[in-house]
Amino acid sequence: MAGFRDLDKVLFPIKSINNVVQLFRNQLESPSEPDLALLSIVAGVIENSLTSRSNAALQVCEPVEQNNLPILEIKTVEILYDKFRSIMLNAVDQNKAKGFATRDLVKKVSDVIWNSLTRSYYKDRAHLQSLYSFLSGNKLDCFGVAFAVVAGCQCLGYNDVHLALSEDHAWVIFGENGTETAEVTWHGKGNEDKRGQEIGKGVSARSWLYVNNKPVICTRHMEVAALVSAINPSLNSTHDAYEVALLQQELLWLLYELGHLKKYPMAIGNLGDLEEIAATEGKVPCKDLFQEAVTSARSYYSNQHVYPYTYQGGYFYRNKMYEEAFESWANASDVIRLDDEEIYKEFLEIANELIPHIMKIESSGFSANTILKKPKCFADLLRFYDGICQWEEGSATPVLHIGWAKPLVLTISKFDADVRAQVNIVCDKSEEDKLLKKNGTYFNNNNYEKENGSTAVSDSVVSTNVKNHSDKDNSPFHPSIEAL
Numbered sequence: 001m002a003g004f005r006d007l008d009k010v011l012f013p014i015k016s017i018n019n020v021v022q023l024f025r026n027q028l029e030s031p032s033e034p035d036l037a038l039l040s041i042v043a044g045v046i047e048n049s050l051t052s053r054s055n056a057a058l059q060v061c062e063p064v065e066q067n068n069l070p071i072l073e074i075k076t077v078e079i080l081y082d083k084f085r086s087i088m089l090n091a092v093d094q095n096k097a098k099g100f101a102t103r104d105l106v107k108k109v110s111d112v113i114w115n116s117l118t119r120s121y122y123k124d125r126a127h128l129q130s131l132y133s134f135l136s137g138n139k140l141d142c143f144g145v146a147f148a149v150v151a152g153c154q155c156l157g158y159n160d161v162h163l164a165l166s167e168d169h170a171w172v173i174f175g176e177n178g179t180e181t182a183e184v185t186w187h188g189k190g191n192e193d194k195r196g197q198e199i200g201k202g203v204s205a206r207s208w209l210y211v212n213n214k215p216v217i218c219t220r221h222m223e224v225a226a227l228v229s230a231i232n233p234s235l236n237s238t239h240d241a242y243e244v245a246l247l248q249q250e251l252l253w254l255l256y257e258l259g260h261l262k263k264y265p266m267a268i269g270n271l272g273d274l275e276e277i278a279a280t281e282g283k284v285p286c287k288d289l290f291q292e293a294v295t296s297a298r299s300y301y302s303n304q305h306v307y308p309y310t311y312q313g314g315y316f317y318r319n320k321m322y323e324e325a326f327e328s329w330a331n332a333s334d335v336i337r338l339d340d341e342e343i344y345k346e347f348l349e350i351a352n353e354l355i356p357h358i359m360k361i362e363s364s365g366f367s368a369n370t371i372l373k374k375p376k377c378f379a380d381l382l383r384f385y386d387g388i389c390q391w392e393e394g395s396a397t398p399v400l401h402i403g404w405a406k407p408l409v410l411t412i413s414k415f416d417a418d419v420r421a422q423v424n425i426v427c428d429k430s431e432e433d434k435l436l437k438k439n440g441t442y443f444n445n446n447n448y449e450k451e452n453g454s455t456a457v458s459d460s461v462v463s464t465n466v467k468n469h470s471d472k473d474n475s476p477f478h479p480s481i482e483a484l
């Protein structure tokens with residue numbers, strides 16, 4: 001049974017980040033599973049005390065002593081913890097034979113959370129993700145509702161209910177084999193919520209919103225990683241509360257070192273972002289973390305996640321590593337399937353802002369090493385645009401418009417004809433096989449490798465045979481355009 005145990009209580013009153021890390025370590029290493037409600041309340045109280053408007057001004061100018069936090073008394077936590085437990089226990093009659101959760105039970109817990117929420121509030125606001133927000137303000141964001149349902153089921157003794165996460169939605173799995181699924185929260189704006197329904201097997205389940213049926217299925221420990229990932233240090237649109245960001249970074253390292261981020265690419269990406277801002281001495285460098293997130297998505301989720309590549313591409317872009325950025329974005333483009341406005345915005349920004357910005361810099365400067373002379377860059381760029389065009393072909397709603405075409409033409413035209421001529425568009429599988437045999441070059445999930453393992457850049461082979469989604473899922477070879 002999880003819970004607020006004596007060895008946790010002795011850590012109070014909590015005065016430092018190290019005390020909080022110790023509390024999380026106790027819970028993560030305890031023989032019984034970590035208590036989601038307790039940890040979400042503690043993280044939420046600290047986040048809100050350091051980011052609320054009342055002391056926002058203070059936080060921006062306050063010098064930071066040895067990771068001090070506003071004192072957190074045990075009473076504060078106990079009152080909130082007991083309040084959450086009583087909400088759950090009163091609302092859901094305790095049928096004696098516990099066993100596995102049922103759809104009715106999950107829907108009931110979702111209803112308890114749902115019906116407690118404030119009638120109308122700005123759902124996308126920051127700091128609405130924790131049980132502190134739920135218990136003190138009756139407000140939760142989309143993720144927060146799903147998390148609260150799982151924490152509620154844990155508190156009722158249903159340890160089979162777990163959080164399922166895509167890159168833009170959350171739901172739960174439950175039942176004897178963990179194969180039952182249920183919507184428990186809303187998604188996006190103006191969409192009727194489907195709470196209580198199972199995740200369809202149809203087209204929608206294959207969309208990006210459900211990451212083509214490759215969601216992150218959380219263990220209890222990964223649910224702790226999700227609440228830590230959801231910590232939001234932002235004070236306002238330009239500043240972060242330093243101690244909240246440091247707490248999140250230390251907790252993510254704790255979870256990383258305990259192995260609970262292995263199958264959670266976005267959490268690894270979150271840690272990479274924090275490490276890029278302020279590297280922790282003697283730890284894995286952020287560049288490697290972004291690569292680990294990509295490897296995790298390829299290993300555990302059949303390369304159906306986009307964010308690991310856009311985390312990585314964003315890192316390369318910020319560090320002026322434009323060639324590498326193109327490759328990451330091309331890889332991201334290969335993943336996308338059907339339309340979804342959230343991911344559409346990501347690609348719109350890359351295609352119509354970030355890439356044109358790079359082209360402007362590269363074509364104005366006189367750097368001899370310019371990407372404009374590199375066939376591989378041109379090949380990756382075509383692959384990026386090709387993926388988006390496939391997206392257009394596969395989607396119900398139109399994706400591209402003149403706003404995409406102008407930057408696209410401008411970008412392509414920046415490459416000299418002799419560079420473009422070195423990229424050989426291979427149009428069918430048999431031709432591709434011939435080339436692959438000749439060059440001994442193959443893609444293994446976009447790593448350019450020769451059979452002998454050396455990295456071959458110049459003879460990357462990229463063909464534009466129309467990728468049909470089904471075989472694309474499984475084919476070990478990346479559809480490819482040849483740059484000889």
Ligand SMILES: FC(F)c1nnc(N2CCN(c3ncnc4sc(CC(F)(F)F)cc34)CC2)s1
Binds near residue numbers: 143226308310
């Ligand atoms: F690709 C990079 F530019 C990104 N930078 N931040 C990104 N985020 C921030 C963190 N984030 C996440 N980080 C950890 N876990 C989750 S679960 C989830 C979906 C939902 F909110 F539950 F509905 C989102 C998400 C969403 C993606 S992607």
